[in-house]
Amino acid sequence: MEQQPTVVLGVIGADVHAVGNRILAYALEQAGFKVVNIGVLASQEEFINGAIETGALAILVSSLYGHGEMDCRGLREKAVEAGIGSILMYVGGNLVIGKREWDEVESVYQQMGFDRVYPPGTLLDEVIPQLRIDLGLVENGG
Amino acid sequence: MEQQPTVVLGVIGADVHAVGNRILAYALEQAGFKVVNIGVLASQEEFINGAIETGALAILVSSLYGHGEMDCRGLREKAVEAGIGSILMYVGGNLVIGKREWDEVESVYQQMGFDRVYPPGTLLDEVIPQLRIDLGLVENGG
């Protein structure tokens, strides 16, 4: 692999759940990505700036603590304003308060402009191949 | 109490659940009833004959094991044939196979001619006063 594809990773809002973030970063690195991990308590601005500064191909947002709906709203619009409107955006975790129908949750986040939405318990073995496909990296993926 | 009111008690059909029967018998005796306990594996005939032979005022049928619906059908008719058609009849236990709506279960058994139908977990503290009322024994009940 000539150049490593870069992704920005972080946990949005007032959320401090650090364990999944740590594992995501590790797994993405193992899979050959360059990971810009902005960690927990990340603001929308940090995601956008991180992506611009590093020329990242994707933004991967985690939200575990339940406030995701409020925290994620407007992220796509900010990306558009910042001139990276078409960047790939994934979101995953415990995305809403409580147990709600997954279809409903998925569509809430899709409407916010996320390309893919992942439920709790998602296995990374599924996510990483998908990411490669969405980034058009399948041929040269490791 | 001058004369003890007599009741026939038993577990109907191919049912061998003996523990509840033992406790029912004990509790009824403690409450001043004369208990004719025909025990487990009791046939409809044993209930009817027991009642006739002892001049019992009530027949108390238990069914725990799930076949109650098949085993109890026709008991009231047999009582009618035997000339004790208006005898008070209670049934209690785990009256059907599996978890079913109680209203449905109750009405199945009421249609078979049972005067009162008791769900699993019935406390005897409720049953015995009711029995006294239904037998018109309230004034002289202990």
Place this chain on the structure above:
Amino acid sequence: MHLKNEKWDMDYFTTMRENALREWPTGAEVDMQEALGYHKNLPAEKVFSTKLAAASAAGITLAQPRAGVALIAEHIDLLKYLQDVGGADLLPTTIDSYSRLNRYQEAQTGIEESRAHGRSMLNGFPAVNHGVGACRSVVESLDVPVQIRHGTPDAKLLAEITLAGGFTAFEGGGISYNIPYAKDVPLSRSISDWQYVDRLIGFYEENGVSINREPFGPLTGTLVPPSISNAVGIIEALLAAEQGVKSISLGYGQCGNLIQDIAALRSLKEQAEEYMTRFGYGTAVITTVFHQWMGGFPQDESKAYGVISWGAATAALAKATKVIVKTPHEAIGIPTKEANAAGIQTTKQILNMLKDQTLPDTVQLDEEVEFIKKETAALIEKALELGEGDLALGAERAFQAGTLDVPFAPSRVNAGKIMPARDNSGAVRLLNFGNLPFEPDIKEYHRQKIAERGCSEGRDPSFQMVIDDIYAISKGMLVGRPRR
């Protein structure tokens, strides 16, 4: 033939078989030679005794539910679900209560009513009515070993049909499937009928087909003191071994006190092996079965999960070879397949979390083991004495004399004179000994333990205490403390 603990001769067995196979038309389907061949072609992972022996060697605990419905296709669906969704390691086929009492005509009505109502009107699978082919279709639809579980004093035909039908394990025994499951069946008859079953299994064994035999450990499931059920289990194991049975699982029903339960299971295995060796059956393999609480359950499902879990944890810490799983519907009725699978999943979560843990040896544990073994030995030795050295006869006479006695049993051949109650830490002790042949020191131990409780509750031990104990777990406790 007079009741005698002696391997049946082939002629007698053959005559008995002819009669047994005529009890219901499906008996004609049994062809022993063909059945032996069928078994030999079963893959190893479907053979009960193989899987048990492997688990026992690995020190892990397998999970097995109870389940059975009236119709074949539905029964297969149910078991598949418990295997695939529930993750059951071993499967059952629970027989309905009519068949258990050989009332095949009523079972037939149940089958028809089930078809008509579109739901099972029977509390189990009427295997005799369905016959050999149906049994095989059950076995063939599944990936794990399947056992017949029932409660049948006379299981001759049931054994013939289900073993020819490819099942590789069979529960029961002449005592354990009589005393808790019948009212009027003499022990001489049920023991002899079970000698038949054991001889049949011995015959399979002699022909290279291993069938696991499991005496029903919990008996009435309600406050049975460990030594009583252990004695019955060991006696049945010895009777079975005499007829040639080689793979035996001995069961015990959870009482609820961790130390007593672990001690009971440990005693059971150790003492069974001692007796088997003493009587020359040392080559038989003994594994253990732990039954999650067999008495009355709480109605609330979340409370039931608590009871199920505590059983699972005890089984794992006791290193039982398998655990028989209850369901969150226990107090209400035969569980749906979902509720049944849920019970297995809860159980397996605990088994897996605990499989690498052991409860270290302690003085208290050793003391319980010692007492249980002493009591169990007293019961078995007395039976041997009463039988003038013959254990089959001795078992019958022991029940007559009340030197073996099971609490709350429906059977008239059981004396019903003993009265159990929990002590202050929830262990099951005896309040009345009836005619149990216990030494004074043992009786004193029980009395003292129950007195401690009486003292802490400020009441004299009595039948009310026993009733409180019977209701206790269903009301969210272990010890039935006086109501305020």
Place this chain on the structure above:
Amino acid sequence: MHLKNEKWDMDYFTTMRENALREWPTGAEVDMQEALGYHKNLPAEKVFSTKLAAASAAGITLAQPRAGVALIAEHIDLLKYLQDVGGADLLPTTIDSYSRLNRYQEAQTGIEESRAHGRSMLNGFPAVNHGVGACRSVVESLDVPVQIRHGTPDAKLLAEITLAGGFTAFEGGGISYNIPYAKDVPLSRSISDWQYVDRLIGFYEENGVSINREPFGPLTGTLVPPSISNAVGIIEALLAAEQGVKSISLGYGQCGNLIQDIAALRSLKEQAEEYMTRFGYGTAVITTVFHQWMGGFPQDESKAYGVISWGAATAALAKATKVIVKTPHEAIGIPTKEANAAGIQTTKQILNMLKDQTLPDTVQLDEEVEFIKKETAALIEKALELGEGDLALGAERAFQAGTLDVPFAPSRVNAGKIMPARDNSGAVRLLNFGNLPFEPDIKEYHRQKIAERGCSEGRDPSFQMVIDDIYAISKGMLVGRPRR
């Protein structure tokens, strides 16, 4: 003021209070004298420390859920349900994550959105926004004591409002509510802010009102070795006691291995009492809190019940004063009130069944206790040394030096150099010690234990092993065995 473990003088405290109460308009509602009077009129059964002390004396374990929603009426309904249907012995009021970071404006938006959507959009109850009167309406609606549970590095205003609001217990601490709950907050600041809270509680105590304080034991909830969380708990207890706190509950998050968990809780209480006595706070009352598994849960509810039950069983056998209860929805999201009540009911079934049972002392248990105490002492003594005898300063420097280090913590003031992994029986050990000041014999003990596991799994211990352990319980195991 420089960070110092010394009781604040009244002037300094008064100045600080004036600032704190101005952070949000509801601060103006706090009237300390009136609040003291309010507390004195609370019936005894609503006072946390009283109920804890009684449970501790009786040797029983109380059950407490977590719960909080955005709006007042809904929050009261929720808690009433958990009390009446769930049977909770103690109640919480869990604060939302915006408030925890003092983002009261966002919490306000959450309140408004919750009203608009008709469902809670916040993951807790924003007590500061709701104010003193609302807090009192919560306390008054319930029959059992209520505690504030949160995760707030700077809880000055929250404490003021909720204590004036009649709550009788308050969770947190300058380390335990910083390291796992923040990214950039210096320990000097959070410790000082918590000295404020402790001084406030000390002030209540001095005026005859007892408030229970509970350092947050589980920290990140994920494979935290017992000595780390015990050391943090004991340090926070000492810091709190210096400010006049008298009723302290020390917590520990279940790791999953029974012996280790019981040893950890026992060590925690014994060692805390030793340190309290050594530093002259011997009059404070120490009780214990056991947290059911705090890491990732299985999604399947029946499996979650298994995890919950095993936590309940361990809490009961460890004789914890209270157990914090998880729910079958844990892996998915904030539980419904029904799911929350179910978790309590499962827990209470087990607590009640086990309340009269104890795990007897064993060599293994003693060994674990000894090692945990040795490690904990090493960590605390090092902090004292680094602080030149001052524990507040020492705690800050210990984290800087990495001689105190919490696995998987988000905070940058945490070194993050240690790496835990389970041994072959599921006990949490250390694979990397970072800068922990452990003697060679202790390190050798850990290494050997993990090597045993590596050996049995045929792989070298590595980060992959740690990841497998993190996922293990959610996948139905305790030890994360390699996938096949």
